[in-house]
Amino acid sequence: MKIESIKTRRYIFLTIAYIFAIVMCLFTVYPIVYTILGSFKTNAELTQGGSFLPSAWHFENYSKAFMENDFLRYGMNSIIVGVGVLVLAVFTTSTAGYVFSRKSFIGKKLIFSLYGALVFIAMGSVTLYPTYTVLSTLHINKSLLGLILALVGGQITNVLLVSGFVTTIPTELDEAAIIDGCSQYRTFFQIIFPLLRPILAVVALFSFRTAWNDYLTSFIISIFTPSIKTLTVAVVQMKYSINAAAEWHVMLAGASISIIPILILYIFAHKQFINGLTAGAVKG
C-alpha cells in the first residue's frame, strides 16, 4: 500500500515535470523554428497566415538576401571579426591571467584592484562613445581592426577566470622548467599555455559568440562606414529599410543566415557552452 502510493506520487511528479519541461522547450524553441521555417515562405504566407511548414520551399529568399543586401560581404566581415576577437581574447586573457596569478610586480596591487572594481560597475551605453573616440584617435575607427579591438576590450571577467585557473596548476611545473633552462616566455608558452586549454576553450567559445552576435558596438562603429557592417548589424538594419513591410521573408532569411552558423557551432559544442557558463563557479 505504502509503496503503491509512493509509486503513484512519483508518477504524478514525472507527468507534471515532463509537461512543464515540454511547454518551456516549446516556448524557447518556437521563435527559432519560426525564423528558419519562415525564411522559406513567401511574404504573403508570413503576413496573411499559412500553415506551419512553408507551402513551397522558397530558397530564392536566401539568394535575394545574399545578392540584394550584400550579405556575402557582411558575412565575411562577421567571420573576420569573430575569429579576430577569439584569437585576441584567448591571447590577452591567457597572458594576463598567468601574470596576475604567478608574478609579483611593481603596480600589481593597483592594477588588480582596478580590474576588481570595474567588474561590479554596470556602465551601460555610456562606454560606446569614449570607445569610439579612442578608435578615432588611433585612426582605426573606420576599419575592422578597430571593431575587433573594441569588442575584445578589457576582458575583465575572463582574465579573472583564467587567473583562477592558473592558480590550480602546481608551481613546481614552472620551477622545473626554469631549472631545466627554459626562459620565462618559453615556460609560459610551452608549459602553461597548453594546460590552460579547458578554460581557454570557454573564453574562445564565448568571445566568438559575443562578437558574432554583437549589435551596439558594431552598429555605432559602422554608422559612417557601411562597408564594415557585420551580418548582425546588416540584418537588424533591414527593419528600418523603406520596403521592410514587403520583405518579411527576406528579413527572416537574413536572420537565419546570421543564426545558422552559431546554431551549427552549438550542435557540436553545446556541452562546452552549457558547462562553460559556470566554469568560474565550479570551485565556488
Add this chain to the structure above:
Amino acid sequence: MKITKKRLRESAVAYSLLWPNLLLFICFSLFPVIWMLKYMFFRYGGIGTTETFTGLENFMRVFRDEIYWKSVLNTFEYALGKIIITIPASFALAYILNKKIKGSGFFQSLIFLPTIMSSAVMGLVFYLLFNVYNGEINRMLMGIGLISSPINWLGADHAMHTLIIVAIWGALGNYMVYFLAGLQQIPQEVIESAEVDGATGFRKLWYITIPMMGPILKIILMLAIATAFNDMNMILVLTEGGPYNASMVMTLYAYKFFFPVSAANTVVPQFGYGAALSFVSAIIAGVITILFLRFSRKMSDM
C-alpha cells in the same frame, strides 16, 4: 618592498606579457569611466564643437527630467517582471532536469538555446512575431479562440509586458544552468539522510534543497538584478523605448543622447547630459544592489 634589480627584472617580464590586455583594459574599460566622470560636468556636442564646463547643471536637468524618471520606473518594472518569473521557472526547470529523467540533457540544450542567439537579431524576429495585424502570435491566439481581437503587443499599453516575455525567453536557460550548478553542489549525503528520515517530495524540496541553495540564490539574484538593469539590445530593436517612452529604460534613454537608433536617423548629440544620466543610473543600480545585499543578509539572519 624595496625596489631591487631582481624585482625590476621580474616586473619587466610581467609587463611584457601583461601589456596587450592592460592596454585594451585602459582604452576600453578604464577610459570610458574616466570619460564619463569628466564629461558629466560639461556641455559637449562631440569632436569639432567646444566643450563648456557647466558644473552641476546636467544633474539639475537629470532631476527635472520627467522622461528619465519614467524610464527609471520602467526599468524597475522590467527588472522585477523579468526576475519574478525567470527565477522560479528556471529553478523549477533545474530541479526537474537535475533528476536523471529521460531526455534531461536534450531538454537542457533546447532551453539553453536562446542564450547563444543574438538578442538584436531575435529582436527583429520578435518584432515580426508580435506585429499587431500580421504577426503570428495574434493569429495563433485568435485561432485557438483565446482572444477575439488582435492585441497591440508593441503599443503603449502592452510594450512593457511584451519586453518582459521576451526577456524571460532569453534568460530562462541561463539561470537554469546556474541553478543546476548550484543543485549539483548539494552533497548527496544530505539528501539521502533526509530520505532515510522519511522526507519525501515537496518536503525534501522545501526543507532541504531550497535552504541549501540560499547562498547561491543570493549570487544568482545579484547577477539577475545587474543584468536586468543593463538590458537594452532587445529593447532598442523591438520597441526603441516607445511608443511615447512607454518601454523606455535607463540605459536606452542615455544612449539616445549619444547615437541614433538606426543609420537612417540622426540625433543632435548631448554627450555631457548622456554622461550625467549614465552616472545617475549607475548609482541607482549600485544602491539597489546594496539594498538587496542588506535585505538578504537580514533574511539569512532570521
